[in-house]
Structures are given as C-alpha cells and as structure tokens.
Amino acid sequence: MPDVKLVKARKTFDKGRIVAVDQVSLHVRDKEYFSLVGPSGCGKTTTLRMIAGLVEPDEGEIFIGDKLVTSLPPEDRDIGYVFQQYALFPNMDVWDNVTYGPTVKAWTEKKRERIGREMLEMVKLYDRADAIPDELSGGMMQRVALSRALAAGSKLLLLDEPLGALDAKIRNELRYEIRKLVNDLELTAIHVTHDQAEAMAVSDRIAIMKKGRILQVGTPYELYMKPQEIFVANFIGESNFLEGRVVRLTDDIATIRLRGDLKVRARRNEASKRNERVVLAIRPEAFEISKRQRKSVNELKGVVEKVRFEGTDIRYELRLANDDSVIVVRPSLGGEWFKHNDKITISFSPDKTHTFLYPPQGLLTELELE
Amino acid sequence: MAHGAYLHDLRFWKNRRFITSTFIFAVVASLCVFVLLPTFYLISFTLTRWTEVYADVFANPLIGDENWMQILRYLSFSLRLSIVAVALDFLFGIPLAYFLARKQFLGKSLLEDIITLSLVIPTSGFGVATLLTWTGVSGLGVLLGRGVVEASYVVPIVNVPFLMLLVHVALTFPYVVRTLQGKLENLEPIFAQASRTLGASAFTTFRKIIFPLSIPALFSGGVLAFARSLGETGATMVVASIHTTAPMAIVRWVSEFKLATASFLGFLLIIFATIAILLVDVFVQRIGAFKTPKSNTLARIGHQVLRTEKVLSGKLRWLKDIASLAAVLTIVILPIIVVLTSVGAYWSLDPDTGKYQGSVLYQLFGPPNYFSSLMSATLTSVLVAVISTYIAACIAIPSVYLIKRYRAGGTLRHLLRIPLIVPSSALGLSVLLLWGPSGLNLATPGIWLIVLTHIVFSVPVVMEPTIAVYEGSGISMYEGVARTLGATPYDAVETISIPMLKRGILAGVILSFTRSLGETGATFLVMGSDVTVPPLVVNMVESLAIPAALFASAYLIALSLILLLLFRIVVRK
Numbered sequence: 013m014p015d016v017k018l019v020k021a022r023k024t025f026d027k028g029r030i031v032a033v034d035q036v037s038l039h040v041r042d043k044e045y046f047s048l049v050g051p052s053g054c055g056k057t058t059t060l061r062m063i064a065g066l067v068e069p070d071e072g073e074i075f076i077g078d079k080l081v082t083s084l085p086p087e088d089r090d091i092g093y094v095f096q097q098y099a100l101f102p103n104m105d106v107w108d109n110v111t112y113g114p115t116v117k118a119w120t121e122k123k124r125e126r127i128g129r130e131m132l133e134m135v136k137l138y139d140r141a142d143a144i145p146d147e148l149s150g151g152m153m154q155r156v157a158l159s160r161a162l163a164a165g166s167k168l169l170l171l172d173e174p175l176g177a178l179d180a181k182i183r184n185e186l187r188y189e190i191r192k193l194v195n196d197l198e199l200t201a202i203h204v205t206h207d208q209a210e211a212m213a214v215s216d217r218i219a220i221m222k223k224g225r226i227l228q229v230g231t232p233y234e235l236y237m238k239p240q241e242i243f244v245a246n247f248i249g250e251s252n253f254l255e256g257r258v259v260r261l262t263d264d265i266a267t268i269r270l271r272g273d274l275k276v277r278a279r280r281n282e283a284s285k286r287n288e289r290v291v292l293a294i295r296p297e298a299f300e301i302s303k304r305q306r307k308s309v310n311e312l313k314g315v316v317e318k319v320r321f322e323g324t325d326i327r328y329e330l331r332l333a334n335d336d337s338v339i340v341v342r343p344s345l346g347g348e349w350f351k352h353n354d355k356i357t358i359s360f361s362p363d364k365t366h367t368f369l370y371p372p373q374g375l376l377t378e379l380e381l382e
Numbered sequence: 383m384a385h386g387a388y389l390h391d392l393r394f395w396k397n398r399r400f401i402t403s404t405f406i407f408a409v410v411a412s413l414c415v416f417v418l419l420p421t422f423y424l425i426s427f428t429l430t431r432w433t434e435v436y437a438d439v440f441a442n443p444l445i446g447d448e449n450w451m452q453i454l455r456y457l458s459f460s461l462r463l464s465i466v467a468v469a470l471d472f473l474f475g476i477p478l479a480y481f482l483a484r485k486q487f488l489g490k491s492l493l494e495d496i497i498t499l500s501l502v503i504p505t506s507g508f509g510v511a512t513l514l515t516w517t518g519v520s521g522l523g524v525l526l527g528r529g530v531v532e533a534s535y536v537v538p539i540v541n542v543p544f545l546m547l548l549v550h551v552a553l554t555f556p557y558v559v560r561t562l563q564g565k566l567e568n569l570e571p572i573f574a575q576a577s578r579t580l581g582a583s584a585f586t587t588f589r590k591i592i593f594p595l596s597i598p599a600l601f602s603g604g605v606l607a608f609a610r611s612l613g614e615t616g617a618t619m620v621v622a623s624i625h626t627t628a629p630m631a632i633v634r635w636v637s638e639f640k641l642a643t644a645s646f647l648g649f650l651l652i653i654f655a656t657i658a659i660l661l662v663d664v665f666v667q668r669i670g671a672f673k674t675p676k677s678n679t680l681a682r683i684g685h686q687v688l689r690t691e692k693v694l695s696g697k698l699r700w701l702k703d704i705a706s707l708a709a710v711l712t713i714v715i716l717p718i719i720v721v722l723t724s725v726g727a728y729w730s731l732d733p734d735t736g737k738y739q740g741s742v743l744y745q746l747f748g749p750p751n752y753f754s755s756l757m758s759a760t761l762t763s764v765l766v767a768v769i770s771t772y773i774a775a776c777i778a779i780p781s782v783y784l785i786k787r788y789r790a791g792g793t794l795r796h797l798l799r800i801p802l803i804v805p806s807s808a809l810g811l812s813v814l815l816l817w818g819p820s821g822l823n824l825a826t827p828g829i830w831l832i833v834l835t836h837i838v839f840s841v842p843v844v845m846e847p848t849i850a851v852y853e854g855s856g857i858s859m860y861e862g863v864a865r866t867l868g869a870t871p872y873d874a875v876e877t878i879s880i881p882m883l884k885r886g887i888l889a890g891v892i893l894s895f896t897r898s899l900g901e902t903g904a905t906f907l908v909m910g911s912d913v914t915v916p917p918l919v920v921n922m923v924e925s926l927a928i929p930a931a932l933f934a935s936a937y938l939i940a941l942s943l944i945l946l947l948l949f950r951i952v953v954r955k
Contacts, residue, residue: 066575085695086578093579099572103594116582116590118685157576164580 014077014168014200016040016063021072023058032058034224035072040202045194047203047211050221051247051381056204057172059221063202064170065089076168087116092161096173098153100145106132106156107141113164131159134193151182158190162197169194171203175210187214208248212236220244242291242368242378251293251366252338253375258288266367268292272334276310278365289370296341298364301328301350305357314338316354330358406788409780413798416777417841420834421652421801423821424812428649431642438642449643452631457650460628464611466540467550468558471607472600474551474709475558477702480588482559483566493710495950497556500714502893502949503942504900505553506916507935509620510923511717512549514724514932534623545621550614552713554607561603565596584699585691598666605662606803609655613805615903619920620931629807633906636811645815648808655803663796718939725936728929745930752930755918756937762829763914767898770833774840775891781841782848782883783875786858795849802842810835810904818908827910835908836898843897844890851886888952896945900938 018038024031033055040046048056061067063074065086074082081089100109108115110131114124132138135155145153154174161169174190175183191214194201205211211218212232219229220243228240232248239245242253259275260267266283268290269275276292283290305311317337318329321344328340328350340358350356371378428435439449482494500508516531535544569592577587615629622630628647635644725742732740739748746753781798785791801809813835817824825831857879864874902916909917915938922931 064579066578085584086575087581087583089579090581091579093576095572095576097570097572099570099576101573101576101591103591112577112582112590113580116577116580116586116688118688160576160580170579 014166015042015044016168016200016202017073017075018059018063019073019075021059021062021069021074023055023062023067023069031224033062033069036221036224036226038219038226038229040200042200043198045191045201045203045214045216047205047215047218048221049205049208049211049218049247052206053223054221055224056206056221060170060172060202060204064091064093066093090164090166091168091170092164092166093170094154094157094161094172094174096176098145098150098157098177100153100157100160102145104144105141106137106143106145106148109145109156110141110160110163112160117164127163127165131163132156134162135159135189150178151186154178154186155189158193162193162199167197167199169199169201171201173205174203175207176205183210190214212248218248220247222247239293239366242293242371242375245293245366245368246379249295250339250341251295253379254292254294254336254338255370255375256290256292258283258286258290261286265362266290268367270334271336272332274312274332274334276312277362278367279363281367282369283367291368291370291375293366293368294338294360294364296327296339298360299338299340299342299358300360301340301342301356301358302348303350303354303356306359308359310362311357311359312338313355313357316350316352316356319350319352330356405780406784409777409784412777413781413794413841416773416834416837417801418797420813420816420838421804421809422812423816424645424648424652424808427812427815428645435642435646438640439646449640453628453643453647453650456626456628456631456647459625460612462540463542463546463550463627464608466542467547467554467611468604468608470547470551471555471558472604474706475555475603476562476600478555478706478710479559479562479566480592481703481706483563493707495946496710496714497559498949499942499946500552501556502896502900502946503553504896504902504916504919504938505549505614505616505618506620506900506902506919507721507938507942508553508717509549509617510919510931510935511721511939512545512552512617512713513621513923514928515717515720516545516548518720518724518928532623534625543621543623543625545623546618546625546627548713549617549621550611552717553614553617554611555710557606557610558600558603561599561606562596565599566592569595583688583692583695585695586688589691601662601666605658609658609803609805612651612655613803613807613903615805615807615906616900616916616920619902620923629805629903632805632807632811633903636814636907641815641820644811648805648811651805651808652800652812655805656800659799659803660796721932721935721939725932728932732929740929742929742933745927746933750927750930752922752927752934755913756915756930756934759913759915759918762832762909762912763899763916766829766832766836766914767895770836770840770898771844771891771894773833774837774894775844775887777837778841778844778890779848779883779887781845782852785845785849786852798842798845801838802846805903806839806901807903807907809838810907813838813904814908827908827912829909829912831908831910832905832912832914835904836901839901840894840898843894844887847890847893848883848886851883851889855882857882885952889949892945892949892952896942896949899941899945 016039018036020035020037021033022031022035023033036055036059048059050056058067062069063076065081065084068083072082073080076089076091101112104112107128111124111128114127129138132141135158137152137155137159140148140152145156148156158174171190175186178186187210193199203211203215215232217229217231218235220227220235222243228235228244230238235244235248239248245251254270256268256270258266259269261280261283264280265277266280267275267277268283270292278292312332314330314332316328317331320327324344325341326344326349328342330338330340332338338358439453440447442449482490531544536542537544537547573591573595574587577591578584582590613629615633618627619630626634628651632644632648635647728740728742730741730743731738738744744750746756781794785795813831814827815821817831817834819826825834860878860882861874864878865871869877900916902920905914906917913921915934919931919934919938922934
C-alpha cells in the first residue's frame with residue numbers, strides 16, 4: 013500500500029549554491045490526502061518531483077510503500093502525476109492521452125478500452141474522447157490530465173499545483189472533485205500548492221515549508237489553532253503581531269507589556285521567563301469590537317482608520333492608543349458596523365492568542381515569503 | 383491657437399505617411415532588383431528563349447538529345463547524393479541534437495562551436511582537407527603508406543562516391559542538428575516528464591511524444607540540408623575525381639559557353655529548390671495540429687517493442703551518443719587537424735618523394751608564385767565580402783520591419799528564403815545572364831558582378847537571424863511601451879528596436895561575411911579574372927599543386943576559425 017517516506021532528502025541546484033530542499037523528512041500515510049504548502053521557492057515542488065523521480069536527490073532516501081525508490085526512474089515508480097500546465101500531449105486526442113499509460117505498459121486491448129472509458133466517464137468527459145487538447149477549456153484539460161494520471165493504475169497521486177492555472181470558480185469546484193475521487197478510489201494523494209485556503213479545504217494533513225525546510229506538519233485544525241512558528245501563524249490564516257515583554261508568568265498565562273505600557277494577558281506558549289522579549293499573535297477574527305468599554309480582560313482602545321467591505325467580511329484597520337496598528341475582521345452579517353474615525357474598544361480572550369519568542373533576526377525577516 | 387496646433391499635427395501626420403511610403407517603396411524596390419529578380423531571372427530566361435534551349439538540349443543537330451541525357455544523369459546523381467547525405471544527417475544529427483538539448487556537460491560549447499564551424503568553413507578548403515585525409519599518405523593512410531581509399535571510390539548499395547558523401551554530410555548535418563536542437567530546447571520538458579510518470583521509458587517517450595512533436599523542425603532542417611547539399615560546389619569540385627554533380631555541370635558548361643544547356647539545368651535546380659521549400663512550409667504549417675495516427679497492427683508487436691526500448695533506455699543509451707560524437711569528430715575535426723599538420727609536413731620537402739618542387743615553400747615563393755595570387759585573391763575576397771555584406775545589411779534590416787509589420791510580409795519572407803536554398807551555381811548563372819554582357823550589360827565578369835551575386839544570398843542570410851531575434855524579443859511590446867511614454871515611432875525604433883536587434887544583425891552580418899568568403903559555385907561563373915580564394919583553391923587542386931592548395935586551405939580554415947570566434951562572442955554575449 014502506498015505510503016511515502018522521505019528520509020533526510022536534500023537537493024541543491026546550481027552547483028550547490030541554491031539549496032532547494034534541505035534535509036526534509038516526511039511520512040505520508042496510506043490513503044491520506046497530504047498537502048505541501050509554502051510560498052514560491054520554498055522547495056515544495058522539488059520535494060514532489062523527488063518523490064516522482066523527476067529530480068534525483070543529492071542526499072537522503074525515498075520510499076514508496078516498502079520499496080526504496082531513490083534512484084529509480086519515474087516510469088518504474090508506479091505513480092500518477094498531475095502537472096499545473098496539464099501537459100496533455102498535443103499530438104494525441106483525449107482518448108489516446110488517457111490510455112497512454114495502459115498503452116506504454118502494454119496492457120491488453122480489452123483492459124485498455126475498459127480503463128479508458130471508466131476514467132473518462134469518471135471525469136464526465138467520455139463524450140469528448142475524440143477532441144484534441146487545444147479544443148478543451150482549462151478545467152476540462154485538467155480533468156483529462158487527472159484521469160490520464162489515474163488510468164495508469166497507480167494508487168499514489170501526485171498533484172503539482174493542479175488548480176494553479178484555473179479560474180477561481182473552477183478552482184473551487186475542481187478541488188472538491190479531486191478530493192472526492194481520492195476518497196472514492198482510496199488513493200494516497202500528495203498535493204503541492206501555494207494556496208493555503210485550498211490546502212486547508214481538502215487536506216487530511218498539511219506540511220508548511222519555507223526555504224527548503226518543513227516548519228510544521230499537522231491537520232488543518234492543528235495548524236490554525238496551534239501554530240508552532242510565527243511564520244505558520246501568519247501563513248495559515250492571518251495574524252496580528254504585537255511586540256512586548258513578559259512581566260508576569262503563571263501556569264498557563266503570561267502577562268505581557270506592549271508598547272505604551274499596555275498590559276495584556278495571553279497564552280503562555282513559548283514565553284518562559286520574566287522580562288523576555290516576545291511576539292504576541294492574535295488572529296483578526298479573534299477580536300471583539302465595540303464602541304463601549306465592557307470592563308472585560310484585554311481591552312485596548314483605538315480609532316478606526318480604514319474600513320473595507322469584502323462581502324463575507326468587513327475588514328477594519330485600527331490604530332491603537334500605543335500607535336500599534338491592528339487588523340480586525342468581523343462577519344458582515346453579524347453585529348455592529350463601524351465607520352472611519354470611530355473611537356472603539358477591542359478585546360480578545362487570552363486562549364485565542366499565541367506567544368512566540370522574538371525572532372533573533374527580526375520579525376519582518378521571519379515573516380518574509382522569499 | 384487650437385487651429386494652428388491642428389494644422390501642425392496634420393502636416394506632421396501627412397509628412398510621416400509620406401516618409402513611410404517612400405521607405406516601403408525603397409525597400410521593396412531594392413529587394414526586387416537585388417534579390418528576387420536575379421533569383422528568378424533564369425526561369426524567365428529559359429522560358430523566353432525556349433526554342434533556343436530546346437534546340438540545344440533536346441534536338442541538337444550533332445548529338446541529338448545527348449545534352450538532355452547528361453542533364454538527367456547529373457541531376458539524378460545529385461539528387462541521390464543529397465538524399466543519402468540527408469539520411470545520414472538524420473542518423474547522426476537526431477541523437478546529437480537530443481544530446482545537446484538535454485545534457486549539460488563539459489565541452490558542450492566546444493561541440494556546438496564545431497557544429498557551427500562546418501557552417502562557416504570555406505568549403506573548398508574543407509574539401510582539400512577531406513581529400514588529403516582519406517586519400518593522401520599524410521592523412522589517415524599514414525600507417526598504411528598509401529591513402530585509405532581511392533578518390534573515385536564509390537560506396538556500394540547507395541552508389542554514391544565516398545568522399546563526396548563525407549563532405550556533404552559534414553557540411554549539411556549542422557542544419558539538422560541546430561534546427562532540431564532549437565526545437566527540443568523550446569519543447570516543454572513537462573511532456574516528456576508526464577510520459578515518464580505514466581510509465582513510459584525514455585526511448586518510448588522519444589518515439590511517442592518527442593519525435594512526433596519535433597517533426598516540423600526535422601523537416602525544415604532536412605530541407606535546408608538537402609538544398610545545401612544539392613547546391614554544394616566548392617568542396618565537391620575538389621573531391622570530385624571522375625564524378626560530376628549538377629552544379630558542377632553548370633560551371634563546366636558555362637566555361638564551354640554552352641549557356642542554353644547550363645541555363646536549362648539551372649532552371650530545373652531553381653524549380654526543385656522552390657518546390658521543396660514551399661512544400662515544407664505548407665506541410666510544417668499544416669502539421670501544427672499534427673496527430674499521431676492510430677495503429678492497431680502496431681499494438682500487437684507493441685509488447686516486444688516496449689521491452690526493447692526499456693533495455694535501450696537503460697544501459698545502452700550512451701551508445702548512440704558516442705556513435706554520433708565519433709562521426710562528427712571523424713568527418714569534421716579530423717580533416718582539419720590533418721590539413722594543419724600536413725602544411726608542416728610539406729613545408730620544405732614533399733614527404734613522399736623528398737623533392738623540393740613538391741614543397742609548400744617552393745610552390746608559394748618559387749617559380750609557381752602562388753603566394754602572390756593567394757594575396758590578390760584574398761584582397762578580392764575580402765573586398766567582395768565587405769561590400770556585399772554591407773549592401774545586404776542595408777537592404778535586410780528594413781526588410782525585417784516590412785516582414786514583421788505588414789500582412790504581405792509572410793509571403794515576402796517565403797520568397798526571400800528561396801535564394802538561400804537555390805544552388806549557388808544556378809544563382810551565379812542567373813546573375814551573369816541578367817547583369818552580364820549578354821543581358822543588361824551592367825557589369826562584365828569581375829569583382830562587381832561577384833558583389834551583385836553575393837548580395838542575392840547575403841540579404842536572406844543577414845535577415846534570418848535578425849528575424850529570429852525580433853520574434854524572440856517582444857519588440858513590438860517594448861515599442862508600444864516607448865510610444866505610451868511619448869516616443870514617436872521613429873524614436874522607438876531608434877532607441878528600443880535597433881539596440882535590441884543588434885545581436886541578430888551582427889550574427890547575420892558575420893554569417894553573411896563568412897558565406898561570401900567561402901562561396902565557390904556562383905563565384906566561378908561571374909569572377910572573370912578577379913579570382914577569389916575558394917576558386918583559387920579549386921584551381922590549385924585541378925592543376926595538382928597540392929602543397930599550395932594545402933597552404934591555402936589551412937589559411938582559409940584559420941580565417942574561418944577567427945570569424946567563428948567573433949560570431950561566438952557576438953551570439954553568446
């Protein structure tokens with residue numbers, strides 16, 4: 013059964029000057045929908061290409077099932093691979109594209125016909141079997157590419173930004189379609205994307221990558237609720253970051269003094285000793301916002317500087333009394349709306365916060381995408 | 383005030399339109415006069431004097447249709463030679479192009495230079511090198527004490543002279559390699575990758591995906607190689623021994639004043655070349671939507687084929703690379719090395735007979751005094767190359783604009799590719815008949831007639847690389863940007879386009895210069911007493927002054943190496 017293991021895989025380009033993937037170890041379980049997520053150039057695609065055999069690692073080992081495949085050519089790995097740019101062979105029609113795998117594996121004519129028909133019916137394109145790829149829309153082409161990858165019979169599906177070239181609406185439809193196929197056919201899927209929302213929507217587990225390393229692996233819930241690094245807190249969803257120092261510690265609460273001598277209570281997390289420099293992360297949707305003071309914990313006063321209506325949500329940019337700037341997002345169909353220059357009070361519960369040590373190279377560097 | 387501004391605008395606009403149409407007229411007129419008219423004149427010449435031609439070729443009072451029989455013989459011989467040469471080009475060129483496009487390795491650029499070298503090398507010098515390598519005692523035969531083959535040796539089965547085949551492959555395979563390599567490098571690697579992830583071996587991927595997708599490139603490379611082989615004269619005359627190709631026949635008949643017969647053969651060659659390139663252009667355009675035919679019969683033997691391909695993709699894949707590399711080294715590099723070392727061997731004595739009369743020194747500076755003829759030929763060659771390249775560039779650069787900007791440009795481009803593939807001796811004959819004493823009598827055979835001939839092929843030679851750069855650079859977008867920033871069309875051309883095209887223009891100019899320097903077939907017909915270097919080399923071989931020919935060849939090869947270096951600096955920058 014196809015589980016996939018990477019053991020300390022490393023890949024450099026340009027004679028070692030660019031480290032694309034740095035000592036990545038990973039275990040993707042059988043029948044799992046696993047996503048590799050990160051900004052451009054983080055090494056996620058190279059990792060996927062190493063699993064497929066399109067790139068050979070400089071160091072480390074790769075297992076598919078129990079088989080060591082590190083230096084096996086792609087055709088011997090029994091995988092299905094879907095490319096961002098579809099890569100449908102332009103010299104063949106849809107049918108020949110889909111049955112390409114069975115053909116080059118010399119399966120019997122009967123089996124080939126059956127599989128080709130099954131796969132095309134599955135993506136609802138059997139009636140377009142005679143079309144040449146250029147005649148199809150992007151969404152259709154990617155569905156053909158998907159059925160082509162599956163027709164070769166592999167239980168391991170590798171998806172390299174499969175939705176990246178599609179329109180937003182199609183992208184949303186197709187992501188659930190792929191997820192359903194993977195479930196129904198009991199496949200193992202590894203999905204590479206830079207779109208965290210896409211990964212959150214379909215994955216069982218996600219690995220967040222940055223600069224060739226894996227920062228955190230977890231379920232969407234874990235990544236959102238318990239980010240282990242500042243970068244993850246910012247990349248999955250969104251976070252406000254407030255700098256401060258620890259003034260008091262109890263079992264699970266740290267009291268932190270922000271700029272302007274504002275004191276707030278937060279989850280203790282990484283804060284370990286008094287007077288330590290920390291960064292407090294709070295998600296924009298974690299705030300309550302009101303024109304009145306309510307005498308609850310963690311109340312901060314401020315002024316509305318910008319209001320942006322985004323459909324589902326309203327997004328406020330606030331200036332706090334200490335001159336820190338904070339983004340607050342509220343559902344547009346619930347509660348009060350505020351205007352430019354309104355004086356407001358925001359509050360948040362300590363258990364909706366995360367505390368991180370202040371990164372040695374600075375907060376902005378830590379959050380950089382490239 | 384507003385009215386005045388309006389008037390000013392109007393005048394400016396009218397003025398600009400006037401300039402534009404004058405410009406177009408001038409370019410089109412010079413293209414017609416200098417390039418197209420000479421190319422096609424032979425056709426009209428033959429047709430307007432059809433009775434004369436007919437009488438000479440088909441119904442000669444003395445020999446009947448013997449001339450026609452000879453034309454058929456030479457033509458079929460040339461066609462056979464070219465077809466076999468192109469087949470070998472494919473055999474070695476396809477793996478080589480694939481190898482160059484996919485692999486990075488030490489010495490890759492050297493290998494690419496070697497391939498370019500056989501495009502720029504003056505062919506008569508290369509012919510001497512090949513002749514010496516295979517038939518001389520100082521070449522490959524150094525161990526045997528005699529030549530490896532006789533100069534007249536004919537390869538069995540294909541029935542083609544061995545030496546001619548060698549030079550034709552050496553001089554034409556770069557067309558196949560370079561066109562295909564360019565195509566393969568532009569081919570998205572994901573098609574091959576997709577095929578591999580679906581379970582196809584490297585060899586199967588090549589057969590089912592890469593090969594079908596690069597068929598158009600193979601065809602255009604093949605037709606260029608074929609045309610070059612069909613028209614090759616310089617090297618062919620040197621290694622010809624007792625054989626005669628069609629272009630050689632034209633040269634001979636013109637020197638015997640059998641103009642009617644010569645022009646009929648030239649007419650046929652031009653028609654062949656034109657049809658070939660038009661067919662390929664149409665085919666290549668159509669094949670854009672090329673589909674691999676479905677074949678069920680093949681499926682039955684499929685299993686065996688796939689297994690073999692799997693084996694070939696594994697341990698044996700280096701074999702094809704080594705074989706094609708070895709072929710290139712043997713047919714291109716070896717002769718060059720031999721010719722350079724032989725000059726040393728023949729320097730003061732003929733190593734064979736030990737006589738001073740057979741030495742390079744004696745023939746150059748002794749009574750034969752070939753050195754002074756070589757120097758005056760060099761002067762003529764360089765003068766011709768400079769003048770014809772300069773004029774050609776002046777015509778070609780504005781033509782690029784016409785071709786890319788106007789709808790009729792595509793047709794013009796097709797027409798202008800014809801001089802590139804018309805056998806040059808037919809071209810020379812055409813120019814001779816048009817401008818020469820029997821035509822408009824504008825120039826007598828000599829340096830000016832050579833210049834007029836060389837302009838014909840130099841224009842497309844300068845144009846093609848310039849168009850290639852133009853197409854790859856998004857110039858019209860950048861010009862548009864310049865216009866939105868306030869530049870006039872002429873400012874935009876001057877500040878944006880010309881600097882961007884500079885590399886293409888320079889590459890074209892150097893190629894045109896080398897081609898002019900090495901041209902033999904056409905030059906023979908129009909040079910009169912102003913001999914250039916390549917015909918001089920042929921004359922040396924024909925008068926058996928081998929040591930002098932050796933020296934002149936080494937000299938030409940050295941010259942082309944310098945030009946190659948220049949070309950490389952320009953192209954790689």
